Amino acid sequence: MKDIRADRILYQDQHLFVVNKLDGELVVAAGGHGKTPLFDFLKKNHPELRVVHRLDFGTSGVIVFARTAEAVRRIRASEFRGWIKRYRALAAGRIALKEGTIERKLPARTHNTLVDAVSHYKVIEAFPTASYTEVQIETGRKHQIRQHLKFIGHPLLLDPVYGNEKLDRAFTKHFHYHRFFLHAFSLDFPHPLTGEKVHIEAGLPPSFEKALRELREKSGK
Numbered sequence: 001m002k003d004i005r006a007d008r009i010l011y012q013d014q015h016l017f018v019v020n021k022l023d024g025e026l027v028v029a030a031g032g033h034g035k036t037p038l039f040d041f042l043k044k045n046h047p048e049l050r051v052v053h054r055l056d057f058g059t060s061g062v063i064v065f066a067r068t069a070e071a072v073r074r075i076r077a078s079e080f081r082g083w084i085k086r087y088r089a090l091a092a093g094r095i096a097l098k099e100g101t102i103e104r105k106l107p108a109r110t111h112n113t114l115v116d117a118v119s120h121y122k123v124i125e126a127f128p129t130a131s132y133t134e135v136q137i138e139t140g141r142k143h144q145i146r147q148h149l150k151f152i153g154h155p156l157l158l159d160p161v162y163g164n165e166k167l168d169r170a171f172t173k174h175f176h177y178h179r180f181f182l183h184a185f186s187l188d189f190p191h192p193l194t195g196e197k198v199h200i201e202a203g204l205p206p207s208f209e210k211a212l213r214e215l216r217e218k219s220g221k
Contacts (some may be wrong), residue, residue, distance in 0.1 A: 002044075003044075003045045004019060004041070004042060004045075007020075008020045010062060010200050010201075010202060011198065011200050012067075013067075014067060014068070015066065015067050015068050015070070015071040015191075015192065015193050016064060016065070016066060016067060016071060016191070016192075016198075017042070017046060017049060017064075017065045017066075017067055018062060018063070018064050018065070018187075018200055019038070019042070019063060019065070020060070020061060020062065020063075020202040021038060021055050021059070021060055021061060021062075021063045021184070022060055022205070023058055023059065023060040023179060023182075023183075023205060023207075024057065024058065024179070025037075025038050025057070025060075026038060026057055027039055027051070027054045027055055027063065028040075028051060028054065030057075038063075039051055039065070042065065046065075046067070048067050048068070049065045049066070049067060050065065050066040050067075050068075050069065050071075050072045051065065051066075051072075052064045052065055052066050052072055052075055053080075053140065055184055056143065056182075058179060058180055058182065059087075059182045059183070059184060060182070060183045060184065060202075060205050060208075061087070061183045061184025061185060061202045062085075062184045062185070062186065062187045062200050062201070062202045063184065064187070064189075066192075070192075070193065071192045071193060072192075074192035074193065075192045078190075078192070080140065080189075082188075082189055082190045083187065083188070083189040084136065084186075084187070084188040084189070085136065085137050085140070085184060085186075085187055086134055086135070086136045086184075086185050086186045086187075087134065087135045087136075087137070087145055087182060087183060087184050087185055088124075088132070088133070088134055088135075088181075088182075088183045088185045088204060088208070089132075089133050089134075089135055089145060089149065089156055089181060089182045089183070090130050090131070090132060090133075090156065090157045090180070090181040090208075090211065090212075091130065091131045091133050091149050091154040091155065091156060091157065092129070092130060092131075092154050092155055092156070092157045092163065092164050092167040092168070092171075093129065093130070093131065093153070093154050093164075093167060094126050094127070094128065094129075094130075094131055095121075095123050095126070095131040095133065095152070095154050098122060098123045099120075099121060099122035099123065100120075100121060100152075101118065101119070101120050101121075102118070102119045102120075102121065102148040102149075102151060102152060103116075103117070103118050104117060104147075104148060104151050105117060106141040106142070106143075106144060106147055106148075107141075107142070108141070109141070109142050115139075115141065116139060117139045117141045117144050117147075117148065118137070118138035118139055119135050119136070119137050119138070119144060119145060119148045120135070120136045120137075120138070121133050121134065121135045121136075121149075122134050125212075127215045127216075127218070127219045128218075128219055129167065129170065129171060129174075129215075130157055130171070130215055131154060132212060132215075133149075134185070135148075135149075143161070143162070145182060146159055146161065146162045146180075146182070147162060149162075150162040150163075156180040156181070156182055157171050157177075157180060157181065158171065158172065158177060158178060158179055158180040158181075159180045160180075163180070174218065175211065175214055175215075177207075177211060181207075181208050181211060183202070183204055183205060183208055184202065185201060185202060185204070186199070186200065186201045186202075187199075187200045188200075
């Protein structure tokens, strides 16, 4: 039975199984997509796995599954305290402030109320039409980074829901990309059983690296 490529496994022990999710890959079953979800695919060879958290369909990077009921129970009981998630993103336009904090309430996932949401960003590299940005989130609201970047006027490039249509058209015309770039680059968290600090990174996808190279070439860097 086909298993996930070894280079996509970022960390594993008797309690956790951490992999590098691809963009355009579902974590769990959802309507409107015909591909086998990552969780279903992994369970064929790893039937003990349990879902801990999720990433959007278009987002790539670090995602954690639990191998034991005790591991997932402890993570959920902790409400993810101590988890530090850092993402890399291509935002539209040049962000004027090189770093900042976005505090804006967002809709809760399960009910129709607004809840606190906090994101910290810093610009890694600026281009005439885009900003290569790192975003660390304190909370995990639905589409948090996508909504927060839109709030400061610099949505993800090519975001079909929150993006800037004019800038997206120009970007696609020059670079021929059609999907946004958002990557869960690193995760730090206390191991749910041992308390030991765990640090995991997932390198940028080849398409993301290629887009950065092309932006540098276009801007003469």
